[in-house]
Amino acid sequence: MSSAVDLLVKDAELLVVDGGREIPGGWVAVTGGRVTAVGAGGSEPDAATTISATGRLVTPGLINTHHHIYQNLTRSYAPAVNGTLFDWLTTLYPLWAGLDEEAAYVSAYVGMAELLMGGCTTSSDHLYVHPRPYLVDAEIRAARDIGFRFHATRGSMTRSVEDGGLPPRSVTQSTDEVLADSERLIKAHHDPEPGALIRVALAPCSPFSVTKDVMTATAELAERYDVRLHTHLAEDRDEDTYCLETYGCRPVEYFEDTGWMSDRTWVAHCIYPNDDELRRLAAAGIGVAHCPSSNMLIGGGTARVKEMRELGLPVGIGCDGSASTDHASLWMETRGALLLGRYRGGPGAMTARDALDIATRGSARCLGRADELGHLRPGACADLVVWDLHEVALAGAVSDPVEAWLRCGPARAWTTVVGGRVLVERGEPVLAGLGDVLRDHGRVARRMQRGV
Structure with a gap:
């Protein structure tokens, strides 16, 4: 080849194009934010910028299908760390009532930097606490400032503790407020075009935090504007009890009754559906965000990932809220998926390639973007990672770079590229404003946790 391209990543020990193709000594060429070609060493084109991946694994970028980024303002908050899910939520809701635009912006900026690393x-991000307006707008502003690919999900809660729910009134909204702001956000920020950096989805928090009319009206609004739907589902045994006592049915049946059984929907956790419910979810094309660290830390069980994938459900990876897992590393979550899968189903239940496929192509399916994300075939968005493991950690791992990537470690992103732009270089975020934002984040976190 002779034509120049914008960016060339070359000499990878192994280039993972997708779940079915790997290229030893591979290269990937990028022009205009898209992958234009992949190949083996010696045939690469000239490029304006070249990145050497010598001795390193190159994969598609990992995709996070469930998060609550604002919660990095209350990481490891001591009074909440050892409770059940419901205990944890009721302890933290009063702190999250202090969320404002500045807090939403700095938490999103720091959270996205951590995700890139x-x-x-x-x-995606599920922001469902709305004590003040324009919080999702602040997150989107942070994503645009960074150049991060971001699916903002407009969460909502309308059932306060006075209405039989869990949160205080201060973080809930009326049905009219939720629907009006959901429509406003779609019109203001959702980009349906291929290659979009910003998209909006609609996401009532859970069956026990909104009324039935909100669930139903939100599904209708998503259909009207052709956006995706997201919520927590079947996360905890207490949810079964709550739905039976409040709605007279189990969570999945309530989910069906409110119009959510659609292939535009993906749900978080999905730990406790029974066999028949799991088959119904699969038939509808529901995606599942599997959150390994959150499941283990809260001790609430974990999704039946192997069975879900065998039934055809799209399964992706989510790191969940920073206050429940205290980190935002998709590498750690992908490794957690490998370990939990084998712990639950035996050594044949999950391989490193399975886990990588879940974190890339599976996650892309959950977000409705399997055509252009989660792989590095020509035409895909140029989102990729050059991985770094210390030579001591890799000593002896000479037979399989993908298995070594998750079994050895810890691994970090040496280079992270989003849409053809390098956002992490030599393991560090290329973000000029990060230092100032970190200082602001510390001040806001202290205010939120200590009232100072």
Whole structure:
């Protein structure tokens, strides 16, 4: 080849193009934010910028399908760390009532920087606490300032503790407020075009935090504007009890009754559906965000990932809220998926390639973007990661770079590229404003946790 391209990543020990193709000594060429070609050493084109991946694994960028980024303002908050899910939520809701636009912006900026360092190039975020307006707008502003690929999900809660729910009134909204702001955000920020950096989805928090009319009206609004739907589902045994007592049915049946059984929907956790419910979810094309670290830390069980994938459900990876997992590393979550899968189903239940496929192509399916994300075939968005493992950690791992990537470690992103732009270089975020934002983040976190 002779034509120049914008960016060339070359000499990878192994280039993972997708779940079915790997190229030893591979290269990937990028022009205009898209992958234009892949190949083996010696045939690469000239490029304006060249990145050497010698001795390193190159993969598609990992995709985070479930997060609550604002919660990095209350990481490891001591009074909440050892409770059940419901205990944890009721302890933290009063702190999150202090969320404002500045807090939403700095938490999103820091959270996205952390995600990039863990090899994540696309993330959704589920912001369902709305004590003040324009919080999702602040997150989107942070994503645009960074150049991060971001799916903002407009969460909502309308059932306060006075209405039989868990949160205080201060973080809930009325049905009219939720629907009006959901429509406003779609019109203001959702980009349906191929290659979009910003998209909006609609995401009532859970069956026990909104009324039935909100669930139903939100599904109708998503259909009207052709956006995706997201919520927590079947996360905890207490949810079964709550739905039976409040709605007279189990969570999945309630989910069906409110119009959510659609292939535009993906849900977080999905730990406790029974066999028949799991088959119904699969038939509808529901995606599942599997959150390994959160499941283990809260001790609430974990999704039946192997069975879900065998049934055809799209399964992706989510790192969940920073206050429940205290980190935002998709590498750690992908490794957690490998370990939990084998712990649950035996050594044949999950391989490193399975886990990588979940974190890339599976996650892309959950977000409705399997055509252009989660792989590095020509035409895909140029979202990729050059991985770094210390030579001491890799000593002896000479037979399989993908298995070594998750079994050895810890791994970090040496280079992270989003849409053809280098956002992590030599393991560090290329973000000029990060230092100032970190200082602001510390001040806001202290205010939120200590009232200072």
